[in-house]
Amino acid sequence: MSSILAVHGSPRGERSHTRRLTEVFLDAWLARHPGAELTRREVGRAPIPHVGEPFVAAAFYPQPAARPLHMQADLALSDELVDELLEHQLLVIAAPMYNFGIPSGLKAWVDHVVRIGRTFAITEDNGVAQYQPLLRGKRALIVTSRGGHGFGPGGVNAAFNHADTLLRSALGFIGIEDVRVVAAEGEESDSRAFQASCAAAERELLGLAARL
Numbered sequence: 001m002s003s004i005l006a007v008h009g010s011p012r013g014e015r016s017h018t019r020r021l022t023e024v025f026l027d028a029w030l031a032r033h034p035g036a037e038l039t040r041r042e043v044g045r046a047p048i049p050h051v052g053e054p055f056v057a058a059a060f061y062p063q064p065a066a067r068p069l070h071m072q073a074d075l076a077l078s079d080e081l082v083d084e085l086l087e088h089q090l091l092v093i094a095a096p097m098y099n100f101g102i103p104s105g106l107k108a109w110v111d112h113v114v115r116i117g118r119t120f121a122i123t124e125d126n127g128v129a130q131y132q133p134l135l136r137g138k139r140a141l142i143v144t145s146r147g148g149h150g151f152g153p154g155g156v157n158a159a160f161n162h163a164d165t166l167l168r169s170a171l172g173f174i175g176i177e178d179v180r181v182v183a184a185e186g187e188e189s190d191s192r193a194f195q196a197s198c199a200a201a202e203r204e205l206l207g208l209a210a211r212l
């Protein structure tokens, strides 16, 4: 793995835990991969536009090779984001939990990169749509933070977690199957419990920096 794309989803700056934890991973990973290329994509503090009808019409245009110029323009941002994703081998997403899902800027990024004909394809089998992922050989790490607790696998609130689980599904859909999740939980609870959770997340991230 010699290139890494970091997507920052938190609207917060210095107070963001996902941002701080992501930096712990990036510092350790870059120390192990001198000369590796790091690209950052900010979608939290500088949200990208949500997809609209022009995007949908252009993305699903029946003859992509003959797409009119104005439709090509409507896909310019999506193309840029997809190209960026394709160019990097390792993807790190800093993804806060917002209302059981992810911040809308990060969701917009997902909507732009899950792109028919570029990151997934649709074929037909007896009139039923079949989906094929188009990406291969990439890995991803999701660094998440939650105000509450128990959202991890088997936790009391696991059924309410539509944050890292949504990202895992979307990434798998386009062919990124190797996805790790590191979470800090309980920002809104007792500060010692949250500090312990962050410390555990940091240890996990340092371990992953040596393996990814």
Ligand SMILES: Cc1cc2nc3c(=O)[nH]c(=O)nc-3n(C[C@H](O)[C@H](O)[C@H](O)COP(=O)(O)O)c2cc1C
Binding pocket: 010, 011, 012, 015, 016, 017, 018, 019, 095, 096, 097, 098, 099, 100, 101, 145, 146, 147, 148, 149, 187
């Ligand atoms: C608008 C908003 C919605 C949130 N929704 C949830 C939620 O559904 N569940 C939860 O556990 N925490 C929730 N939180 C708390 C955040 O997940 C927590 O503060 C997290 O650390 C934010 O990530 P960041 O520190 O990188 O900004 C919410 C926070 C905000 C501001």
